[in-house]
Amino acid sequence: DTGVSQDPRHKITKRGQNVTFRCDPISEHNRLYWYRQTLGQGPEFLTYFQNEAQLEKSRLLSDRFSAERPKGSFSTLEIQRTEQGDSAMYLCASSPRGLRSGEQFFGPGTRLTVL
């Protein structure tokens, strides 16, 4: 399967712990996005990478959140000192090169539950 993959699919953690999620985009895609989706809502943009450069971050991305994409391949999203409000589905998407790149291909998501 050459789609977008995310790991883990589910994560349960206690408040105050740190968690890290991984996203592997489609190999030839240079654009990578992270979104967060809470129950009953549409996905909300968190951050965007073009190759290894993080070019945009949402105000939703507090100082406890950090994302990286070393070498422009896979990406990680880390949440430090998790809070119950961080419980959500974290979605990763990738798309190919282009100013208006069109379709984003989404991974299955990582569901985070903070107890």
Next chain:
Amino acid sequence: AQSVTQPDIHITVSEGASLELRCNYSYGATPYLFWYVQSPGQGLQLLLKYFSGDTLVQGIKGFEAEFKRSQSSFNLRKPSVHWSDAAEYFCAVETGNTGKLIFGQGTTLQVKP
């Protein structure tokens, strides 16, 4: 500010009936518009997209959508719904040079046998 509104949170239709899901957007420039479907445990799957040209676009699974600039709408339609169409549907607009998407809050479709 850019935004997408899906007025219907939940819709129930009988199998075989027609379907229309509404989407209204607010965006200053020419919008790139999308409809995605999300089934339980599945990732978002693109149904169709509008960039330019013909305002009636065809997608997968028998879906179509019509872009109406005067009404700032991009409604999704299907002439005959199948039980497997039960899912959550999201309308989205692409914004800026980064291509990030702004999504509506979604419409949950339930199909009655």
